[in-house]
Amino acid sequence: QSVLTQPPSASGTPGQRVTMSCSGSSSNLGFNTVNWYQQLPGTAPKLLIYSNAQRPSGVPDRFSGSKSGTSASLAISGLQSEDEADYYCAAWDDSLNGWVFGGGTKLTVL
């Protein structure tokens, strides 16, 4: 059972906008920022969003992040087939004194 809760799956059709959630608590998302990672099949994870809503250089602006209270969301607009991947949220947890990851959401592009 992961400290951060993510729905196990999400899906959408090409061109659609999809969102996925990440739910935590006061000890993690409540006071700390969230990062999002994309893991394409058979590859290492890649940083997609940091500090709730910032995109590293090279990440398309189709990807956006937000956080409110103890929940965060990742949105992907203009969905493309190459977006099919696992998406993970992560944050520092003040109670555990360590980083925690969500269980991941598997995105399927129909």
Added chain:
Amino acid sequence: EVQLVESGGGLVQPGRSLRLSCAASGFTFEDKSMHWVRQGPGKGLEWVSGISWNSGSTGYADSVKGRFTISRDNAKNSLYLQMNSLRAEDTALYYCAKENFAKWGQGTLVTVSS
């Protein structure tokens, strides 16, 4: 270009030890905190351990505390993970990652089995 290359994985019996290494290049290694993250077969990501830029601060997941030790050698641009008393549940692909998990290596596979 940032590169992180893990090594040292393999098949090991329960209760035995293994030492993982991560060779870093393409950035000022001595300025950055570093982490180990693992991914069990078909499972999600689990933070294992982290170390500050000067080794002054280290942290561990409860699942490995007391068994694993993280260290670094800034002169060699290298990160290490000493894993003792290995268990079957430690079987995973182990990644090293740069500060904030901004960059990841390709991982090294550790299999704990008799």
